[in-house]
Amino acid sequence: MSSKRFSFLIPKLLLGLGVILGLGAFYVKVAPFAPTNAKADDDKASKLKLQPGFAAEHLYSPSANGQGSWVSMCFDDKGRLITSDQYGGLYRMTIPAIGSGSTKPTKIEHLKVGTPGDTLGMGTAHGLFYAFNSLYVMVNNRVTKDLPKHSGFYRLQDTNGDDQYDKVTLLKELEGNGEHGPHSIIMSPDKKSLFVISGNHTDAPQMDDYLLPKTWKADNLFPLIKDPRGHANDRMAPGGWVANVQPDGSDWVLYSAGYRNAFDMAFNDTGDLFVYDADMEWDIGTPWYRPTRICHATSGSEFGWRTGNGKWSPALPDNLPPVINIGQGSPTSMLFASNAKFPAKYKNTLLAFDWSFGIVHSIHLKPSGSTFTAEHEEFLSGVPLPLTDGVIGPDGALYFMTGGRRLESDLYRVHYKGNDALASTVAVPPVNKENQLRRSLEKYHTGQNSAAIAAAWPELNNPDRFIRYAARIAVEHQPLSEWKDKATSEKDPITAIQAAIALARTDSVDSDIKAKLNANLLKINLKSLTEPQQIELIRAYELVTLRLGEPDAAQKKQIIAALNPSYPSNSGELNRSLARMLVTLQAPGVIEKTLALMDKKEDTSMMPGGMTATSSADLIMRNPQYGLDIAKTLEKMPPPQQTYLAVMLSSAKDNWTPALQERYMKWFRKAFEYQAGRSYIGFMDKARNLALTHVPADKRAAYDKMSGGELLSKNGNDLAQSVYPKGPGKRWDVETALAVVDDAHLTGRNYQQGKDMYNAITCGRCHAVGGQGGNIGPDLTQLGKRFSNKDILESIIEPNKVISDQYAATRFELKNGESIVGRITNEDKTSYTVSQNPFAPDMVVKVAKKDVASSQYSPSSIMLPGLINSLNEDELRDLIAYLKSGGNEKDKMFSSSGSGSKSGK
Numbered sequence: 001m002s003s004k005r006f007s008f009l010i011p012k013l014l015l016g017l018g019v020i021l022g023l024g025a026f027y028v029k030v031a032p033f034a035p036t037n038a039k040a041d042d043d044k045a046s047k048l049k050l051q052p053g054f055a056a057e058h059l060y061s062p063s064a065n066g067q068g069s070w071v072s073m074c075f076d077d078k079g080r081l082i083t084s085d086q087y088g089g090l091y092r093m094t095i096p097a098i099g100s101g102s103t104k105p106t107k108i109e110h111l112k113v114g115t116p117g118d119t120l121g122m123g124t125a126h127g128l129f130y131a132f133n134s135l136y137v138m139v140n141n142r143v144t145k146d147l148p149k150h151s152g153f154y155r156l157q158d159t160n161g162d163d164q165y166d167k168v169t170l171l172k173e174l175e176g177n178g179e180h181g182p183h184s185i186i187m188s189p190d191k192k193s194l195f196v197i198s199g200n201h202t203d204a205p206q207m208d209d210y211l212l213p214k215t216w217k218a219d220n221l222f223p224l225i226k227d228p229r230g231h232a233n234d235r236m237a238p239g240g241w242v243a244n245v246q247p248d249g250s251d252w253v254l255y256s257a258g259y260r261n262a263f264d265m266a267f268n269d270t271g272d273l274f275v276y277d278a279d280m281e282w283d284i285g286t287p288w289y290r291p292t293r294i295c296h297a298t299s300g301s302e303f304g305w306r307t308g309n310g311k312w313s314p315a316l317p318d319n320l321p322p323v324i325n326i327g328q329g330s331p332t333s334m335l336f337a338s339n340a341k342f343p344a345k346y347k348n349t350l351l352a353f354d355w356s357f358g359i360v361h362s363i364h365l366k367p368s369g370s371t372f373t374a375e376h377e378e379f380l381s382g383v384p385l386p387l388t389d390g391v392i393g394p395d396g397a398l399y400f401m402t403g404g405r406r407l408e409s410d411l412y413r414v415h416y417k418g419n420d421a422l423a424s425t426v427a428v429p430p431v432n433k434e435n436q437l438r439r440s441l442e443k444y445h446t447g448q449n450s451a452a453i454a455a456a457w458p459e460l461n462n463p464d465r466f467i468r469y470a471a472r473i474a475v476e477h478q479p480l481s482e483w484k485d486k487a488t489s490e491k492d493p494i495t496a497i498q499a500a501i502a503l504a505r506t507d508s509v510d511s512d513i514k515a516k517l518n519a520n521l522l523k524i525n526l527k528s529l530t531e532p533q534q535i536e537l538i539r540a541y542e543l544v545t546l547r548l549g550e551p552d553a554a555q556k557k558q559i560i561a562a563l564n565p566s567y568p569s570n571s572g573e574l575n576r577s578l579a580r581m582l583v584t585l586q587a588p589g590v591i592e593k594t595l596a597l598m599d600k601k602e603d604t605s606m607m608p609g610g611m612t613a614t615s616s617a618d619l620i621m622r623n624p625q626y627g628l629d630i631a632k633t634l635e636k637m638p639p640p641q642q643t644y645l646a647v648m649l650s651s652a653k654d655n656w657t658p659a660l661q662e663r664y665m666k667w668f669r670k671a672f673e674y675q676a677g678r679s680y681i682g683f684m685d686k687a688r689n690l691a692l693t694h695v696p697a698d699k700r701a702a703y704d705k706m707s708g709g710e711l712l713s714k715n716g717n718d719l720a721q722s723v724y725p726k727g728p729g730k731r732w733d734v735e736t737a738l739a740v741v742d743d744a745h746l747t748g749r750n751y752q753q754g755k756d757m758y759n760a761i762t763c764g765r766c767h768a769v770g771g772q773g774g775n776i777g778p779d780l781t782q783l784g785k786r787f788s789n790k791d792i793l794e795s796i797i798e799p800n801k802v803i804s805d806q807y808a809a810t811r812f813e814l815k816n817g818e819s820i821v822g823r824i825t826n827e828d829k830t831s832y833t834v835s836q837n838p839f840a841p842d843m844v845v846k847v848a849k850k851d852v853a854s855s856q857y858s859p860s861s862i863m864l865p866g867l868i869n870s871l872n873e874d875e876l877r878d879l880i881a882y883l884k885s886g887g888n889e890k891d892k893m894f895s896s897s898g899s900g901s902k903s904g905k
Contacts, residue, residue, distance in 0.1 A: 002473045042412060047859070049381045051817045053343070053418025056380075057103045059095065059412040067091060067110075069403035069882040070411070071332075072184075073129040074135075079394045082111070082135065083411075084125035086404055089147065090137075098395055102605050113156060113165045121147045122156065122168065126263070129185035131194065132247040133157065135165060138196065140181040140221075151177045153185075153196060155249065155490060171249025176202025178231075180240075184264045184333075189271035193246050198277070198306060198383040199261035200232060200239040207243065209253045211300040211445040213476045215505050216257070218306055219318070221542055221580040222644075223651045224689060226308035228682020231280065238657070239305035242297060258303035258312075258319060264334040265297065266350060268365060269428040270435070272372070274323065276331040276352050279311075281626070284328065285633045285676020286606045286683060287576075287640040290314070293322035294352060294363055296371050298466060299442035300473040309647065309683060313608065315573050317536040317614040318501055318543070324374040326361060327612035328619055328630055329354035333390040333400070338428075341396025343420035348429065351379060351390065355404060357622040358385030361613070367429065369464040370438035376613035378818045380414065383622050383811055383858045396422075438467050444474035452478050457486065461494035468494075472502045480506060489518035493524040494533065497540045504543040514548035518555045526562055531571055532766065536734050538563065538577040545584065560587045568597050572608065572641050576657070579648045591660055594649055598642045598667060608640055617843065621809040621821045621858060629677065631837045638674035646671065647683075648693040661695060662706065669708035672719060682717035689716075723756040729870040737793045739879045740873050746789075751894040754882030757875050761867055770887030784884030792883060796867055800859065810834075811856040814851050821858060 043877065045056040062070050068085030076082055076092070083091045093108040124147055127138030135156040139148045147156065152173040156165035163876040174182045180199030188195060198204075216237040218224065226233040240259030245252050255273075262277040265266035275297045283289040288309045295303055304312030304319035314321040331351040337346040350363040360380040365372045386407050390400035396415070398792065403409030416422070431439075441459060444452035452474050459471035475483055480503075487499035502516045521541060526534055541559060545551070551559060564587045567578040575597060582590040616634060620627035647668055656664075668688045672681065688707050695703050713720045730736075758764060766782050794801060812820045812832070825844060828831035832847045866874055885891035 007050075045412060047382055048379075048385070048412070048414075049811070049813050049819050050326060050414065051377075051379055053416055053420060054380075054414055055417050057413045057415075059103050059399075059413055060093070060105055060108075060408060061409065062091070062411070063407075063409040065196075067409075069406050069409040070401045071404050072125050072128045072138075073389050073391055073399070073401060074130050075391065075393055076130040076135065077133070081129055081393075081399065081411075082130065083401070084123055084128060084137075086126075087124060087406070089121055089123035090125065090128075095393070095399075095413070098397060098413070102648050103413075111165065112450060114168055117529050122154070122165075122342055123382050125148045126182060127184040127196070129187070129194065131187055131191075134247070136194065138182045138185055140177055140183070151175070151182050151202075153182070153245070153249065169249070171245070172205060172252065174198065174202055174205060180261045183262075186265060186267065188244065189267050192487075193244055195242060195244055195255065195265065195273070197242045197262055197265050199263070200235050200241060200259065201261075202240075204238055204241045204243075204254065204257070206598055207252045207254045209251075209446060210406065211253060211255055211442075211473070212238070212257055212302055213300075213473070213505070214254075215476075215507055216302070217547070218310055219543060219546055220306065220310045220312065221584050222309065223647060223687070224308060224310050225647070225683055225686045225690075227280070227282070228679050228686055229282065231282065231679075232307050235307055237306060238302070240277070242273070255299065256297040256301040256303075258305050260305045261294075262295075262333055264353075266334050266336040268336050268348065268350070268738065269338050270431050272435070274334065274336075275303075276326075277305075277322075277335040278329070278331045280677075281328065281330075281629065282678040282681075283309075284630065285638050285640075285674070285680050287644040291325040291327050291612045291675070292331050292354070293325045293349065294334075294374065295320065295322050296466070298371075298438065298470065300445045300470070313573065313576070315532070315535050315577075316539050317465070317469070317498070317843060318505070318539065320466065323365070323372050324363060324376060325612045326352065326354070327614035328356075328624075328626075329359070329614075330356040332388050332404075333391060335390055337392065339392045339396065340398060340416075341422050342398075342416050343418070343422065345420075350374075351398070353387040353390055353400070354390065355386050356626045357619045358382045358387060359614075359622075360387065360390070367432050367435065368435040370432075370466045370470075371464075381622075381819055383809075434464050434467065436460075438464070438470045441470040441474050442465065445470075445477055448478055452759070453482050453486075457483070457495070460498040461492055461762070468498055472498050475499070475502050476505060480508065484509075484513070488513065488520055490520065491523075492559055493529070493537075495532070496520055496524065497536050500540040501536075501543055504540070504547045509548065514544060514551070515555065517544050517548075518551050518559065522555070522558050522562060526566055531574055531658075534574060535577050536565075538574075538581055541581055542577075545581070550585070556585055564588070564590070568593055572602075575641070576608070576644055579645055583648050583652050586654055588655075591649065591652055591655055591664075594645050595660065595663055595667075598645050600641075602639050602641050608644070613838075617845070618820055618822070621823070632675045633677065635835055635842075636673070636675045638671065638676050638680065642667070643671070643684075647687045650687045650694075653694050656694065661699075661703065664691065665703045665707040669706065669711070672708045672711050679717070681712070681719060685712055685716040705793065725757060725760055725870040725872070725875055727870055727872050727875075729868075729872065731866070732868050732871075732876070734790065734793050734797050735874065737797065737868070738790055741789050741793070741877050745791070745877055746881050746884070746893050748895045749881040749893050750878045751882065751885075751889045751891075752877065754878035754880075754885075754894075755887070757871060757879040758882050761870070769883070772887070781885060781886040789880065789884075794882065810855050811858050812847055812855045813853045814847075815853045816851070820845070820847055826856060 016147040045058040048056045068088040069854055070083045071086040073083040079094055081093050090111040092111050093105040096102040106566050123541040124139055124141040125137045126140040129136045137154040139154055142152050150173055153171045155169040155171050158165055159167045180201035182198045182202050183196050186195050238257035240262050241257040242255045243252050244255050259277045260279055262275045267273050275295045277295055278292045279290045288311050302319045312319050332355045335351050337349045337351055348365045352361040352363055358381055362377040362379040364375045386402050386404055388401045388404045393399050398414040401411050441456055456471040456474040459467055462468050487503040490499050500521055556714045567582055570574050585667055614632050620631045631793040671684050692700055767773050769780050809821055822834035822836035824832050825835045834847055835844050837843050
């Protein structure tokens, strides 16, 4: 779930990858490396990995009681828990006290909202919050029957004191729904208003005020390629947004924007706001992919989400960087733990939930100038554990839920029973002077103020990036007449850069501003600046070009002369910035220089998004459905810098020679050998086709072939595959599949189609049959001689039912509170050797035995469910016949020609 985002999708090409371990269930040989504390019981709470001193209780299973899959919750003023089904109504329950001897709710009711006879129900809430004697509900609805027919921000009140919500007020109708729709609600630090957050598929409504000036644009010289599979192609700036609103629904103020699909947010004790954002997992392996991350959302902040490949680098000065990159995942809930009765170390800690991989991350905040740095720790995890929402209860315990997307849903409570000092004994840290300075500048984000320029201008060159940003936004809110001339004549280089960015971003400028800004920027010596300052200077040139137009011929020549000698540099980020400007300005030699950079070997483990707190490899076996997407990418990761530069060159129209053109086109053919997220091939093909528009017309066909055009499917989004299931498929279960593949139907089968289906769902990627195929999973040649049709189907359709210890993953719980999931491939006296990527089994990590607190088998098979759901009846019969025959074309199940097509009907 993507922050109840719920949008982590797996490529179609990967559907067959789950065969790796699932058919390993046929092997029952005992593994020599048994877990130290394998647990046979089915208690759900016992399967959670917790930090020392914490205890977990399983309280309730709404899905087991026909109450849907819960995704949001809050406590009311009487200490009762209110929850919402993702696709249904609201519920209210009374929770027994910790230590009472019971964990089951003493009362649970389906809330009926509205006056008697009123048909309006309430539910499908991605956000719930109780305050001001009201229940606030963020409805996210795709027209569910008997529930509000439109997404929006609602207020529920009990006006007659009968403990039921009889008054419903729609405070703001919102255009947006689904997994990127309207999301969470929290209280402001002064407890006088509310904050709401929405994903990038929710239109930002007309606001009463904008702390981030309403001048947003794409602002990227990088050639825009929208998602090849159509995701969010009509969604533009400002993307996901945060707004402040009064309790009665009045006075909407845009506070922060530029997110993709941040679901939740939280204030810390000093009143600083943090947002947990998520990127598109189809973009994994591309240089514009940004890991899930925690952002410090200051007043007027922008975080640079743009559709397709247009997302801004965190290094650019007109957006802000994250506090910490978490890594791959699907953010859902986030909360600040100061009210929890936890040890003191959690006083300044955010708890961030990941739906895909079942981890609650502890993000320990530390003030750093006017912002924060963070250290990461795994607070809680489970395999599987699809986390949806969490809240600190009145008793100081953490309550959290699992579910979403109609998955099995459960409610848990985690409390501390150790002996460490509790958080209540720790004083709130004071706001440091840098943070105070930033906040003093943010007061000028609310409109025109005669004191703003005098206060903000000197801080445009402050060494603290967040202070510089706050100062620039304050300037942008003021009348141009007060600062336009200062911006074009400023002598301090850093101030001049920030002023140029501010002036370029305003919509009403004089016709001669472009020349004046460029002239002032040209006075700054690029080589005299630090690398971050160089990036900011180049960004100023870029924004002037984007907003005001390309420079005239004379200034164009001067800007090229100022930038070209520094390209290429030793910095990947700086090279990307230089390439955007120099390719756009058609600088002499830029094509040759860029192609030379593309020939350089690079470290594919370091994507431009930066280091992450979690290891991608460690996530693979925590959730096979999503982890195998990562596994395939890590096996042969595209080179990110080459990819970026290649896309940038696709906009170069002139100065190509046949030799340069041929060299460039051959790069694309090689690019199709790499593996990445679902959209990677489509992005590369769209860049390739853009590049082909710049070749001579009589050479286009030749260059199309040279660049790999024949390798692609007709839609350009996938590599061509010799065979695909014809379908139509269906959601097969064991009973219906067994009726189709009984022995009476497994005669006269089509051998070639069986083999084709085996390869079409990529079984051969991991298994060998008849001496051909992969060796990651068990050899299947003798399958038909050992197992019945039912055994085979159960192992394919229900891979978690029986998992052989020979092929099971092991979860290690380490003494430092972290955990590692993978397959043990070797063991010596001091350590385990653990393989975490089934597609790159030689990539291993060493786990020291002295660091292991316990270990147990993972309850999830690495085989994906639904492998055969794309097959029709004949295709399924031919596949099972092929498996049972062990790939023997002469088996009696096949027609004499080996290519018959008996229907079996």
